[in-house]
Every structure is written in structure tokens, then in C-alpha cells.
Amino acid sequence: MQAKWGTHGDHPVIALYPNSVQEIYEVTMDAFNLAEKYRTPVILLLDEIIAHMREKIDTDLSKDKEIINRKKPTCKKEDYLAYKHTEDLVPAMADFGSGYRYHVTGLVHDEFGFPSNNSKIADKLIRRLVDKVEKNEEDIVKYEEYMMDDAEIGIVAFGATSRSAKESVDALRSMGIKVGLFRPITIWPFAEKKINEISKKMDKLFVVEMNLGQYVNEVKRASHNGCNVEFLGKIDGNPIAPSEINDFVRGNL
């Protein structure tokens, strides 16, 4: 939530949340690729457990991964507009020193980059920045589904909690409960379409997160009316154990 709402005003955010050291390695590459492709900062989000973890990794697994670099301008230097409202919403980005001179500012700006108080310019800029991420939700949103094919109830969890949740799925399955795990790797933009699709197939979704309920509200908002969304949270500083998820799911079936 802080990744998305930690600043003032409307702006899009891409935040990626891996759950293992191997995945941190791979998702870091994704983060750079998305930053270059959409010309936006990308937050690589790690919780305390994931960030302090030591695990073996295999760098060969991602050696063939595509490397995306930003679009560079090819127009005449005097025609260059660093923030042009292009059809794909992502204008070409010149390097400082390459001869394409422009202005960068944190203020609302025109297509050249100069600060502007014009309301039409402001509206157009903010919509472009938001749209370039939201209209590409399907490209940006990555997730893992575990035992979801025949699942009747779903657990939604991410980061360290998703590792407990995965173990919990195995345990509950062994008890004959048809449960699956949906784990968003892209935490923002929100997996709106995917959550809606899942909720149509499920009677119940259990959202498990280490707080008093943040992501769960997004899940409730995106879910189909027929699907009940239950929440398990914890804020005492200890991680959520698989047994706690098991007990909660069984107690709320």
C-alpha cells in the first residue's frame, strides 16, 4: 500500500514482490525491463523475511531472458519533445549529453518538460502517466497459481506469507480440501481482471497478509459478488505459520 499511496496525487506504480532469493534475481531483471519499457520507476518490494533470506540461486535460469532498453529519439534535435503524448503513451527518452536538450521537473509539465499551470496540460499528463501502466495491466501483471485448476476455494498471499500459504495448500489438500494458491508477483498494478476471473469460480477467497487488512480490500473490490472474501492478518511481528492458515481456513469453510 505504501508503494502505491506513499505520495500525493495520482500516479501509476509498478511494484514487484518476489518470494524467494531465486525469484529476487529474476524479478530484478523484470523490474529493469519494465522500467525501461514503460519509462517509469519500478519498486522491487521485499518483506523483512525475504530480504534477509539466504538461498541457493541458479543464474543460468535467466541467462536467456530478454533485455529491454528504452526507446531513444531519432527525430531532429530541435523537434524533440521528451514528454510527447505518443500513441503508445511512452515517449522516447534521450540521454543527457546526447545533444537532445530538455528539462526534467517534478512539477506538472508540458511536452517539453517545462512546468505548467495549464489545467488541460495537467489533465492530459496525469492521464497519460496513469494510462500507460493501467492499459498494459495484462503485460505487467505477473502471478503464480498453485493447484488452482480444480480448486473450490482460494488463498491469496504474497511475499514470505505466500510460502506458508503454499505449505498450507499441501496440508489442506491432504485433508481433502480442494484449495489453491493465487500469488501475485506484481503487487501493483493490482491484478484486477485475474482476481475477478478467479472469484467467479470460487465460493471463497482467503486473503492472508501481515497487517490489519490492506490487499484484502482490493481483492474484495475486484471480486465477484457471489464470492466471500475472508481475511487472516497478523501484526505481532511473527510470521504467519502454515498451521495458522490451516486452522483459519478449516474454521471458516
Place this chain on the structure above:
Amino acid sequence: MSVSNIVRDNFRDNKLPHIWCPGCGHGILMHAIARAISNKNIDRDRVCIVSGIGCSSRAPGYMNFNTLHTTHGRALAFATGIKMAEPDMHVIVVTGDGDSAAIGGNHLIHAARRNIDITTIVFNNNIYGMTGGQYSPTTPTNDYGTTAPFGNIDKCFDLCKLVESAGATYVARSTAYHAQGLTKLVEKGMDNKGFSFIEGLSICPTYYGRKNKKGSAVDMMNGLKDNTIDVKAARKKPELAEGKILIGELYNSQEEEYTERYNKIIELFNKE
């Protein structure tokens, strides 16, 4: 070179007039920087001007170079990144007293400590002008600001002494009144291979002047003349410097520059 050439060569004239209040000293300081760059006759595509937030930090937007208006206090952090990526680029930082000494104070001392080749010009008007006249780290003790209605109880910062002790290799001070002197100091700062710091005393008739009954902009400009003394004259006759602010070149030394040290590390890897 005529003034119109200075404007044509260095400014985005379609972005003018600037936003500063009538009587503000910042335009003169900005002009002195443009003049210094012109005198050095360097490729303008290889000049990058970076600023933070505040009245001072609007300057780069008007200037026709690679320009970057960053977040409050962070101009030196962004400038450090640019200099590390492009060590051959002339990186100039334009910042204010609030921007550089308060929220950006840590960036300032660490940029000085590293002796990174960035020329920093502080437009010091002794107050936060843009946000409404709050006292800043350089507001003199007992002076008034909107947030110091009974007088400022803080001791004010001598930024030149601060950066000198932090490791800057070129330190100078001038004023909006002494624009030609300032131009020379900026040129010498750009020549110095290391962290150069030039304090440009400015005037803010709208807030600092009004709150402290300093009279008109002209009175305040004369104040810059009357309250300062050249450092060389002060050394000859210390009694003349009593109660005055020193201007001119205050410190100059040669030490290894930061990106040069960094390049040595890169070379070490290239050899392996």
C-alpha cells in the same frame, strides 16, 4: 559579447519572463552563471544544470542546457549520479539556502567530502521565499521570518566554512551586487577539478526584506555592497572587515577527484 547574445545562446527565451518577484536578486545570479559558461566557450550539449526546490531552483528551466529540476534538497544527489555516469560532463548545481543547507544539508557535506567535480552555486537569500518567508538556516540570528515572528533564535550557518571543513576544494562567495566578480568565481569553480562551492548572496525584498524592514530592493542591493568586503582587502586591513561578510575566493586546493578515484576501480576490473 552583447547581452542579447547571452540570452540567445544560453536561455530558452520562449520560457521567459521568469517567475521571480520584482527586485529579486536571483536573475542576476542566473545571468552570471550563463556568462561564465559563455566565457568558457564549451559545448552546451555537455553542460548539465541541476537544481532542487525553491525560488533558486527554477533557474535551470530557463536555461538552454541539459536541465534537471529535482526534489527538495536532492540536487546534489541527482548531480552525483549524472557525474558518475558522464564524468566528462560539466555538472552545475543551482540551489538555495533552504534547499542546500536544511533539507539537503547531508548531500552538501558528503558531496564536499567526496570532492566530486560538481560546481554548486547557492542562491542565498536568507529565507524560504517560495513557501512564504519561513526562516532558513542562513537567516541571521534575531532576524524575522513568518515562522520567527519574535526573532530567529537559531545561529545562522556559514555555508562556506561548512563545505571547506567538509572537504570542498574550491570555496568562494560573491553577491548579486558583485555580478562580474561572481562570473569569474563561477568560471574558476568550473575549472577546479573537484567540488566547487560558490555562495551567491541574493536579496528577497518580498519576504526577508519586508519582514526585516530592509527597505526597497535598491536599498537591499546597496546593503550587499556595504556589508561585504573582498577577502584580499580584509587580509590587508582586518579592521575594515569588522562585522562584514567576506567575498571573493576563500579557499582553493588540489586533491584527487571522486570520479577519477572511481575510474581507477573500473580500470582495476578491466585489467583482470
